[in-house]
Amino acid sequence: MQLLVVQWYDIGAPFIKLNGKFPNIYHSKIVTRVAAAKMKNNRTREFVLLGLVSCIIFAQCCACLPNQRRACFAKAVAFAEDGGLKMLYDNRMHPQAVECDGSVYIVWRGDKGLPYIISYELKSRKFSKPFMVLAGMENKIDTRRYERDHHFAPVIWIDSKGYFHVLSGCHSTPGTHLISKQFGSIRSSLDSWDTGAQIAPGISYPTIFSIHDDKELIYYRTGGHTSSWTYRITDDNGKTWTGPAKDVTDMDINGRTEWSSYQTTLPSRDGRFLHVAFITYDDNKSDDPTRFYNPRYDQEVGNEWKYNLYYVKIDLQAHDVTNFDGESMKTPIDIDQADAKCRIWDTKWRGAGVPPTILLDENGDPAFLHVLSEETLEDHQYYYVRRADGKWKQTPIAPSNHQWNSCHLARDDDGTLHAFLIVGGGYLDTGGYMDSYGGGAVEEWVSADKGNTWKEQRDLAPEESRYPGWKYNNIQPVTRPDGSFVDGLILFYGWQDGNGDGTGLLLDDRQ
Numbered sequence: 001m002q003l004l005v006v007q008w009y010d011i012g013a014p015f016i017k018l019n020g021k022f023p024n025i026y027h028s029k030i031v032t033r034v035a036a037a038k039m040k041n042n043r044t045r046e047f048v049l050l051g052l053v054s055c056i057i058f059a060q061c062c063a064c065l066p067n068q069r070r071a072c073f074a075k076a077v078a079f080a081e082d083g084g085l086k087m088l089y090d091n092r093m094h095p096q097a098v099e100c101d102g103s104v105y106i107v108w109r110g111d112k113g114l115p116y117i118i119s120y121e122l123k124s125r126k127f128s129k130p131f132m133v134l135a136g137m138e139n140k141i142d143t144r145r146y147e148r149d150h151h152f153a154p155v156i157w158i159d160s161k162g163y164f165h166v167l168s169g170c171h172s173t174p175g176t177h178l179i180s181k182q183f184g185s186i187r188s189s190l191d192s193w194d195t196g197a198q199i200a201p202g203i204s205y206p207t208i209f210s211i212h213d214d215k216e217l218i219y220y221r222t223g224g225h226t227s228s229w230t231y232r233i234t235d236d237n238g239k240t241w242t243g244p245a246k247d248v249t250d251m252d253i254n255g256r257t258e259w260s261s262y263q264t265t266l267p268s269r270d271g272r273f274l275h276v277a278f279i280t281y282d283d284n285k286s287d288d289p290t291r292f293y294n295p296r297y298d299q300e301v302g303n304e305w306k307y308n309l310y311y312v313k314i315d316l317q318a319h320d321v322t323n324f325d326g327e328s329m330k331t332p333i334d335i336d337q338a339d340a341k342c343r344i345w346d347t348k349w350r351g352a353g354v355p356p357t358i359l360l361d362e363n364g365d366p367a368f369l370h371v372l373s374e375e376t377l378e379d380h381q382y383y384y385v386r387r388a389d390g391k392w393k394q395t396p397i398a399p400s401n402h403q404w405n406s407c408h409l410a411r412d413d414d415g416t417l418h419a420f421l422i423v424g425g426g427y428l429d430t431g432g433y434m435d436s437y438g439g440g441a442v443e444e445w446v447s448a449d450k451g452n453t454w455k456e457q458r459d460l461a462p463e464e465s466r467y468p469g470w471k472y473n474n475i476q477p478v479t480r481p482d483g484s485f486v487d488g489l490i491l492f493y494g495w496q497d498g499n500g501d502g503t504g505l506l507l508d509d510r511q
Contacts, residue, residue, distance in 0.1 A: 076442075076462045076492070076505035079118055079127050082111040083502035085434055086150040088474045088493045090354050090406035091264050092205040093155060097478040097506075099486045100158050101184055104478050106491065107133070107154040107166060108504050113146040115154035115168040117186060125508060133166050133178060133193070141169060141176060155206050158481045159237040160214035165196060170203040172223045179238060199232055199241050207264075210481040211271035211316055219274065225260040225283045225303075226252050228332050231274070233316065244319040248312070250332035251280060258283040259335040262306055266358040266366070267316075267483050274314040275366045279306035279355050280335060296349035297377060305351025305377070305403055309370060309385065310342040324387070344392045345385060347372060353404035353437070359411055361386060367451070369409040369419055371400045378427035382407070382419065384451040397421070397445055397454045402428045402438030408475040410485055417447040419454065420475045420490060428471070432498015439471030442492060460507060462494070470494045472505075 080087070087109040088096055097106045103119045110116035110132065118130040133154065134141060146152045151171035158164055162183035169175040177196035180186055199206075204221040211217045216238065219231045228247035234240060251259040263278040281303050284291045294301040312329060313322050321329045323342050330337060356370035367386035374381050380400040386393060401424035408420040424440025442460040447453060461472060471494060478489035488510035495502045 076460065076507040078462075078503050078505055079106060079120070080108055080110055080116065080130060080504035081501065082116075083108055083493060083504055084113055084150065085502070086153060086437065086474065087502045087504055088476055088491055089150075089153045090404070090437070090474050091357050091408075091476070092207070092262060092355065093153065094207055094476055095157060095479045095483075096153075096155060096476055097489075097491050098156055098158055099478055099480055099489075100162070104486075104489065104506075105156060105164065105186065106504070106506070107156045107168075108493075109150065109153040112143065113148065113150070113152060114143070115152075115166060117154075117156070117166065119186065120506060120508075122508075122510075133168070134176065137176070145169075151204060155208060157208040157210070157216065159216055159234075160210065160481075161237050163237060165208075165238055166193075167199070167203075167206055167208075170206050170220070172202045172204055172227075174198045174201055175203055175206070177238070196238050197240065199238075202227075205263075209265075209267045209271070209274075209483040211267055211274075215271075217267070217274065217316065219263075219265045219276075221263075222247065226258050228253075229261065229263050229276075229278075231314070244331070246331040248276065248314065248321055248331060248333065249278065249338070251335040251338070253332055254334045254336065256335045258285060260303075261310075261338075262355045264355045264358055266360065269360065269364055269484075271482060272316055274316055275358055275360075276312045276314060277356050277358055277366070277368055278310045278338075279352055280308060280310065280338065281306040281351075294349050294351075301351065301377065304353055305373060306353065306355070307349060307351050308339075308343050308347050309345035309356065309368065310338050311344045311366065312342055345370075345394060350374065351377075351403060353402070354406045356385070357407060357409045359409045359417075361411070362415060367409075369397075369407055371403060371405055371407070373403060378429075380405075380427075382421055384409075384417070384419070384447070384454070386451055388450075395451055395454070397447075398423060398443070398456070400438075401426060401440050404436075404438040404473075405440065406438075406474045408477055408490060410477070410487075415448075415450065417451055418457075419445045419447075420460070421445055422473050422475065424471070430498050434495045434500065434502065435471065435498045437473065439473040439495070442472050442475065462505065467494065467496070470496045 103121050105119050107117045115133045116130050117133050119128040152169045154168035156166050164180040166178045167175050178193045179196045181192050202223045206220045208218045215233050215235045217233050222228050228250035230247035232241035232243040251261050260283045261278040261280045266275045282291050289300050292300040321331050350373045352371050356368035359367045361367050370383050382397040383394045405422035410418045421443050422440045423443050444457045445454045446457045472492050476491045477485040490507050493502045493504045
């Protein structure tokens with residue numbers, strides 16, 4: 001039996017006390033059937049509720065029990081208000097926030113598309129002053145391209161010696177690689193950063209992880225849409241980078257002209273393997289209508305939708321690439337081999353814009369959060385995809401209003417799954433530049449039965465009074481150097497005007 005107590009203070013706002021503890025809930029109205037009452041003094045009255053209790057509050061009480069993983073009604077706070085499209089990128093490119101020694105360091109595409117950085121102290125929950133990472137280097141970079149190309153967004157990582165690295169300006173280009181001169185800290189002056197070594201001649205969508213034996217890995221696309229995807233590893237904190245003899249994938253290398261892919265990655269917990277998920281499409285630069293024809297929808301469908309779900313696993317020591325069943329693949333993998341050996345979900349011409357988010361289950365196997373079109377190209381659904389009883393299983397979670405909504409998936413130690421989703425009514429098609437890659441409200445959905453059923457837990461968007469009519473997208477975790485997620489911290493960005501500026505937001509939901 002649980003004891004529920006209601007208290008009124010001088011401010012006139014009632015609070016609930018559950019088993020002697022105060023969940024952090026404010027609510028405006030409470031209707032009760034009172035069994036007993038006792039006046040303690042003229043400031044506080046306690047009512048012991050032994051029977052039926054009906055509460056009209058902002059959230060369900062059950063979501064706020066003391067043993068719940070997340071605090072109630074934590075609200076996202078802004079850390080930047082000068083961003084553009086994809087100021088925080090989708091899940092093809094990360095990390096954009098890393099935790100180190102009690103602080104979180106965040107990078108984003110800020111004013112005029114240039115890379116900015118800020119720190120956030122976890123104990124005080126306070127931000128530092130932001131600064132532009134490339135200040136003083138404007139004459140050495142293509143500032144016009146930074147402003148117009150959202151792919152030039154920055155990523156950040158920390159090497160095994162504690163030095164910060166920031167890489168920006170990557171879209172079939174080597175980008176600009178900076179390394180902090182002091183370990184464990186960042187400074188705003190140009191002389192606090194060294195220019196790092198060139199990692200590769202061409203990089204798009206860089207994703208960086210710390211892996212086994214104090215090494216760092218970068219996974220990326222080598223050029224344009226139809227180019228290959230590969231990786232490089234450094235064992236000397238970024239001074240030199242080496243990779244496999246052959247790239248991992250190259251969809252059109254054997255004749256299927258212009259077939260391409262988008263990919264996401266996550267290392268194994270021991271850092272010795274890399275999990276890779278990808279979706280494929282015909283880039284069709286010639287705009288041949290027969291190649292764009294989608295038989296499911298009986299119409300031409302452009303390259304904004306990508307098909308099927310594929311998976312491979314890379315041994316980062318031997319550089320072997322295998323499918324989920326452990327069968328070795330001939331690299332680089334082309335579209336025919338991918339279809340025959342690596343496809344874990346034939347979506348039957350249903351499409352997505354963004355590739356899936358990857359999560360490791362209790363056995364270290366990959367599971368995925370994926371968005372997919374449904375009955376029409378304006379109807380989309382989120383799915384939880386995992387291996388169960390020797391087969392790949394897909395369970396719907398919630399509707400999505402766009403194929404480019406980029407979300408996040410997390411798992412508690414007790415197995416509870418948390419899907420952080422972008423949702424909205426109807427298909428988002430306003431013509432606004434900021435709206436072109438999706439956007440909507442931010443919600444958390446949970447599953448306590450290994451993903452078989454899901455329910456909405458709460459709305460995570462900032463207060464409507466401060467952000468009326470805003471849309472949000474590109475939910476990203478805060479990561480540790482090894483790629484694991486910091487519990488209770490996520491990022492996303494928002495905007496009000498479809499052609500206006502973006503605002504970066506951090507949700508600190510730690511207990």
